[in-house]
Amino acid sequence: MKKVVIVDYGLGNIFSITQALKVNGCTPIVSSDKNEILSADGILLPGVGAFGDAMAKLVELNLVETLREQANKGVPFLGVCLGLQLLFTTSEEFGSHKGLDLIPGTVRRFPNSYKDISLNVPFIGWNFLEKKKEDAFLEGLENKSKMFLVHSFYVEPKDASCVLGTCSYQGFAYPTMVRKGNIFGVQGHPEKSGPDGIKIYKNWLNIL
Template sequence: MKKVVIVDYGVGNLFSIKQALMASGVTPIVSSDKNVIASADGVLLPGVGAFGDAMNRLREQGLVDVLRHEALAGKPFLGVCLGLQLMFSKSDEFGSHEGLGILPGVVRKFPSSFDGQELSVPFIGWNFLETQKEDSFIAGLGPESKLFLVHSFYVQPEDPSCVISTCRYHNFQYPVVLRRGNVFGVQGHPEKSGLDGLKIYANWLNNL
């Protein structure tokens, strides 16, 4: 059986994610051990909260280098919610913070208004996925598929070709499902998104 590690650095909905992966027939290991992460077939980086605090926790636990190495070495790597944002070069959340640099780009706050409509943050709720390109990561998902999201910031990749699906906050369109080779990311919470979310996790596991 493939070995999947959920990175435990004190930030994230670990139990729910573990249960979601188990629904696909995989029993993941929850660990902050660098050797366990390095020996895994796939790595999942969760996260909730503030970008800067999360990066500080990763640094304190000595996980930055191993996470960057495993992702850039070609291992299937999935960032979920804040975990997706941490994979980017930097974030503007409460100042400027350096990220893992796995995906070139910046994490930005939603504008206060767009197209004449106010965008209050955080955005909390369900949102429809809008497919931008076909990919096995979203196999089985269609125009009625939805994702549960809780966030005030969104990712802005340098390479737009890595964006698979987007959502809209009123008319403001932003990336929510991304992939560049072995690196995958979801802005929302698949573990809280019913069958659609379970499909996302199952599709990622199929890449192991």
């Protein structure tokens, strides 16, 4: 059985994610202990809230370099919701903040409007995944699979080739699923997205 650690830094939707992993036959360890993380076969970084607060908690717990070390060693690493955004270099949320820099790029706020159509921020609700390429992380997911999202910011990677799927908000397309080698991310909440969301976690566990 592979050892999966959900990083507990006080800002994650941990219970729901744990249940979604258990449905897929995995009982994860929820921990902020460096030794647990360093011995993990897979690391899941959840997140709900503000980017700067999340990074401050990871710094306070002395986990930033630990997470980078494991990611750079090739350990499969999944960021969910805010956890996806933390994978990137910087965020513009409430100022400028440095992230884990595992995927080069920036976290930006949704524009107030797009092509003269107002965008209500945050976006809360269901959206449809547009697959951009085939990947084991998307196994069994149809184009237009439904995803539940709650967010005001989106990721903008420097290298668009890491984008596996996008969603569109009033015509404004933005990345919602990414992969850069062993680094994976999903903007939505798979644990709240029904059977398609469960498949996302299943696929990641299978990649381990």
